[in-house]
Amino acid sequence: xxxxxxxxxxxxxxxxxxxxxxxxxxxxxxxxxxxxxxxxxxxxxxxxxxxxxxxxxxxxxxxxxxxxxxxxxxxxxxxxxxxxxxxxxxxxxxxxxxxxxxxxxxxxxxxxxxxxxxxxxxxxxxxxxxxxxxxxxxxxxxxxxxxxxxxxxxxxxxxxxxxxxxxxxxxxxxxxxxxxxxxxxxxxxxxxxxxxxxxxxxxxxxxxxxxxxxxxxxxxxxxxxxxxxxxxxxxxxxxxxxxxxxxxxxxxxxxxxxxxxxxxxxxxxxxxxxxxxxxxxxxxxxxxxxxxxxxxxxxxxxxxxxxxxxxxxxxxxxxxxxxxxxxxxxxxxxxxxxxxxxxxxxxxxxxxxxxxxxxxxxxxxxxxxxxxxxxxxxxxxxxxxxxxxxxxxxxxxxxxxxxxxxxxxxxxxxxxxxxxxxxxxxxxxxxxxxxxxxxxxxxxxxxxxxxxxxxxxxxxxxxxxxxxxxxxxxxxxxxxxxxxxxxxxxxxxxxxxxxxxxxxxxxxxxxxxxxxxxxxxxxxxxxxxxxxxxxxxxxxxxxxxxxxxxxxxxxxxxxxxxxxxxxxxxxxxxxxxxxxxxxxxxxxxxxxxxxxxxxxxxxxxxxxxxxxxxxxxxxxxxxxxxxxxxxxxxxxxxxxxxxxxxxxxxxxxxxxxxxxxxxxxxxxxxxxxxxxxxxxxxxxxxxxxxxxxxxxxxxxxxxxxxxxxxxxxxxxxxxxxxxx
Numbered sequence: 195x196x197x198x199x200x201x202x203x204x205x206x207x208x209x210x211x212x213x214x215x216x217x218x219x220x221x222x223x224x225x226x227x228x229x230x231x232x233x234x235x236x237x238x239x240x241x242x243x244x245x246x247x248x249x250x251x252x253x254x255x256x257x258x259x260x261x262x263x264x265x266x267x268x269x270x271x272x273x274x275x276x277x278x279x280x281x282x283x284x285x286x287x288x289x290x291x292x293x294x295x296x297x298x299x300x301x302x303x304x305x306x307x308x309x310x311x312x313x314x315x316x317x318x319x320x321x322x323x324x325x326x327x328x329x330x331x332x333x334x335x336x337x338x339x340x341x342x343x344x345x346x347x348x349x350x351x352x353x354x355x356x357x358x359x360x361x362x363x364x365x366x367x368x369x370x371x372x373x374x375x376x377x378x379x380x381x382x383x384x385x386x387x388x389x390x391x392x393x394x395x396x397x398x399x400x401x402x403x404x405x406x407x408x409x410x411x412x413x414x415x416x417x418x419x420x421x422x423x424x425x426x427x428x429x430x431x432x433x434x435x436x437x438x439x440x441x442x443x444x445x446x447x448x449x450x451x452x453x454x455x456x457x458x459x460x461x462x463x464x465x466x467x468x469x470x471x472x473x474x475x476x477x478x479x480x481x482x483x484x485x486x487x488x489x490x491x492x493x494x495x496x497x498x499x500x501x502x503x504x505x506x507x508x509x510x511x512x513x514x515x516x517x518x519x520x521x522x523x524x525x526x527x528x529x530x531x532x533x534x535x536x537x538x539x540x541x542x543x544x545x546x547x548x549x550x551x552x553x554x555x556x557x558x559x560x561x562x563x564x565x566x567x568x569x570x571x572x573x574x575x576x577x578x579x580x581x582x583x584x585x586x587x588x589x590x591x592x593x594x595x596x597x598x599x600x601x602x603x604x605x606x607x608x609x610x611x612x613x614x615x616x617x618x619x620x621x622x623x624x625x626x627x628x629x630x631x632x633x634x635x636x637x638x639x640x641x642x643x644x645x646x647x648x649x650x651x652x653x654x655x656x657x658x659x660x661x662x663x664x665x666x667x668x669x670x671x672x673x674x675x676x677x678x679x680x681x682x683x684x685x686x687x688x689x690x691x692x693x694x695x696x697x698x699x700x701x702x703x704x705x706x707x708x709x710x711x712x713x714x715x716x717x718x719x720x721x722x723x724x725x726x727x728x729x730x731x732x733x734x735x736x737x738x739x740x741x742x743x744x745x746x747x748x749x750x751x752x753x754x755x756x757x758x759x760x761x762x763x764x765x766x767x768x769x770x771x772x773x774x775x776x777x778x779x780x781x782x783x784x785x786x787x788x789x790x791x792x793x794x795x796x797x798x799x800x801x802x803x804x805x806x807x808x809x810x811x812x813x814x815x816x817x818x819x820x821x822x823x824x825x826x827x828x829x830x831x832x833x834x835x836x837x838x839x840x841x842x843x844x845x846x847x848x849x850x851x852x853x854x855x856x857x858x859x860x861x862x863x864x865x866x867x868x869x870x871x872x873x874x875x876x877x878x879x880x881x882x883x884x885x886x887x888x889x890x891x892x893x894x895x896x897x898x899x900x901x902x903x904x905x906x907x908x909x910x911x912x913x914x915x916x917x918x
Contacts, residue, residue, distance in 0.1 A: 808836025
């Protein structure tokens with residue numbers, strides 16, 4: 195259901211006061227536009243903020259510079275960071291005494307109502323300073339100098355190119371599927387450059403980013419209220435580590451069974467239909483672990499003609515919920531149930547939670563800024579209120595989690611502007627924050643009820659990766675939809691996510707057999723894989739031989755996937771890695787947004803063009819081995835990789851890697867540890883590979899081309915298989 199979008203014109207400028215005539219006063223930068231101070235958070239993180247920023251205390255400095263580790267931070271004449279005499283980060287010409295910058299004779303395109311009779315100084319180039327925004331709000335601006343060709347990554351889940359250079363964005367959660375720049379389910383005001391810096395704006399309010407669109411050498415950030423941001427220094431992985439220091443990380447990967455195949459569609463309408471699909475998956479030999487039921491389990495559409503919730507089973511269609519769950523569990527399936535945070539008036543759930551609902555500044559209760567939910571007058575629980583947060587979790591534990599093994603937490607992007615939260619936040623301030631609280635509440639309720647943490651969520655904002663996982667929403671069933679799904683996933687992981695997914699087949703429309711297969715092949719090589727959409731998504735209905743091969747590949751890879759997921763959590767690095775994250779010094783990878791690493795050793799290049807049996811693949815430095823054919827390639831160049839059959843796609847193993855694979859076919863993820871496990875050593879001479887499983891931390895060591903395992907539990911059978 196579409197949500198009302200943020201009015202972009204609010205970030206247009208009426209007037210601007212540059213941060214000029216700077217001086218070092220009381221440990222801060224004093225200027226015509228006020229004061230900016232700094233505080234060292236860690237060796238690689240500097241907080242840059244105005245004194246009135248929340249919970250900020252300026253660091254006492256004896257001079258306008260700060261030395262931290264290998265970095266020298268200069269505050270005057272503008273903020274500049276060097277390492278070994280090389281400039282890593284530099285503010286973009288903030289002093290109007292310079293020939294350029296704020297004194298450039300150029301009317302900034304962000305100005306509205308420019309009057310030709312007025313001096314151009316009234317419409318000067320916007321740099322760091324104070325802006326009066328078009329709606330009268332006091333805004334703050336911060337400008338960063340960009341090098342020619344310098345790429346930029348981050349900003350959350352966006353479906354356009356992963357390199358955001360040249361774009362314009364506003365961080366605003368919205369249900370507007372797969373648009374390339376503005377709308378996103380998961381906005382994150384975080385950006386980084388392989389040059390060695392990253393910036394996190396410390397707010398959940400909307401933030402405007404101009405990433406070299408209006409002036410190619412300027413990154414311009416505009417925020418509502420006082421300036422408050424964190425500057426991170428280091429390699430991309432070091433920058434993410436600093437981000438996680440502030441936002442948190444998952445305590446563990448999602449449960450092991452969640453790495454199996456999820457079968458879903460929008461929607462299964464009855465208990466008989468769900469069980470029929472489950473039985474057919476088993477009888478046809480398709481491995482699968484989760485069956486999902488969308489809104490019809492509550493009968494929402496039938497009762498309300500709207501996606502609001504009451505969290506009560508529609509017993510006319512699902513007469514025996516407990517029997518349904520028991521039968522699915524007997525067959526080795528887990529059950530996923532849909533919900534959203536918009537509560538239908540007049541229901542028992544409404545009566546239970548009404549006193550915790552968000553108030554409206556217009557009087558009464560706030561209603562979601564989305565079409566039918568607003569028509570229905572749906573309520574939103576105030577999750578900023580600790581009591582409301584607890585009550586919401588208890589409702590899930592009482593009404594949903596006795597049946598569901600996992601909750602699909604849909605929506606969450608529709609907090610209205612007039613909302614008045616108990617913690618003092620306005621609707622605008624809480625709009626991006628609410629999805630984070632929503633995912634946290636569902637995740638924590640699941641932990642408390644089940645003993646493990648997982649949510650299948652759509653919305654979020656900064657820090658949502660601590661409550662995995664998110665899928666990429668409603669991309670279309672088209673070849674461009676496939677490319678959007680991959681780009682959205684990579685953009686999200688470049689912004690901090692550990693785990694993620696997308697709808698195999700696309701959500702909107704019916705894919706061709708070939709398109710479904712290519713979606714599935716991409717899906718089995720990310721952390722989680724679910725088929726879902728508005729038409730049938732059962733794999734035997736699309737090229738059954740090839741889809742079966744893709745799912746068997748997925749289950750073969752399970753030991754690698756799960757081990758690498760634990761490594762991701764412990765080493766604080768995403769499981770799916772865009773190439774610039776691994777190779778920041780290689781300009782060839784900066785604009786590649788359809789290849790990625792799966793863990794530390796596998797390179798994936800999904801086929802994303804219709805009618806193709808192969809594609810061009812950029813191989814980073816090193817040597818690579820085709821997983822399917824064993825053919826070897828030298829890296830640091832583009833190659834064309836093609837196959838004779840549709841069941842293969844470019845999946846490369848880094849030479850010198852050890853890949854643990856499941857040594858037996860299964861129809862669902864087995865309980866306990868994986869066994870037997872085959873450790874495949876690809877042209878290994880000397881290597882160490884940490885192998886993780888539940889309660890197990892083993893070390894695989896290879897010396898002189900021969901490998902052994904130390905610390906492997908006695909109940910795990912394993913062998914080594916050598917390639918080359």
